[in-house]
Amino acid sequence: MRKYAFRKMTQDDFAARVRRLDSGYGRTVIGRTEAPVNERPFLSILGGFVLAYVVISVARNREFLEDSLHQGNLPAQYHQVIFGVLAALLAISAVMVLYHLFRWTTKRGAKKRNSGSLLAGAMAAGVLIYTPASVFEAGFNMLDPNSRQIILAATSSVQETLPGVDFGSVAFVSSQGN
Known part of the structure; x- marks a missing residue:
């Protein structure tokens, strides 16, 4: 019968064993003091x-x-x-x-x-x-009439849904280009 020497496993022994089993995991996680950053x-x-x-x-x-x-x-x-x-x-x-x-x-x-x-x-x-307001107005005027109507309809529906809110200072485009 064989005799084995038992000793307490250290952190270095554990890291070496993990590297033997899964080299990618051992390279990225073992020995780090902080958690990996999620992107x-x-x-x-x-x-x-x-x-x-x-x-x-x-x-x-x-x-x-x-x-x-x-x-x-x-x-x-x-x-x-x-x-x-x-x-x-x-x-x-x-x-x-x-x-x-x-x-x-x-x-x-x-x-x-x-x-x-x-x-x-x-x-x-x-x-x-x-960005100056003229740039937004020029972009709005470059849209085709259907797209303009969709944007104006969405704006009016939001104003009808939220009647107490004043959207006068939030407008990015004007309806003068119709």
């Missing part, structure tokens, strides 16, 4: 777009926010607190954009692609906000 390009683009759109809208509409606060029922002592929180939001967002820009330039793999997708969404929001 979510659509979610990153959408998150970057929404975040940048909100931040740019808040930064561009300070006068509107002041007027809205003065017309509301909130006491004047809290107005400075609200503007302080909004300033903190803008500062934190700027730092996060710089962080993702740094991460996009220095990392590899899914981290780089997620940061790149987030930055692409932020750039799309910036392009959408800073």
Whole structure:
């Protein structure tokens, strides 16, 4: 009968055994201290777009926010607190954009692609906000009459569905090109 030497298995023994059984798994998971990053390009683009759109809208509409606060029922002592929180939001967002820009330039793999997708969404929001209205009107006028009618019908049905909401400042195209 054979005699075996029993000893406690260490983490290195376990990693070597896993590498023998499945070399791909052992190479990617064993020895890592953090969980693998999942790649979510659509979610990153959408998150970057929404975040940048909100931040740019808040930064561009300070006068509107002041007027809205003065017309509301909130006491004047809290107005400075609200503007302080909004300033903190803008500062934190700027730092996060710089962080993702740094991460996009220095990392590899899914981290780089997620940061790149987030930055692409932020750039799309910036392009959408800073595009002049004449460009949207020219694009609307380039559509055929059927497409224009569909867009105008959809706009009117949304206005009928939500009667209390004022869409006057949200229009991207005008109906003057009919």
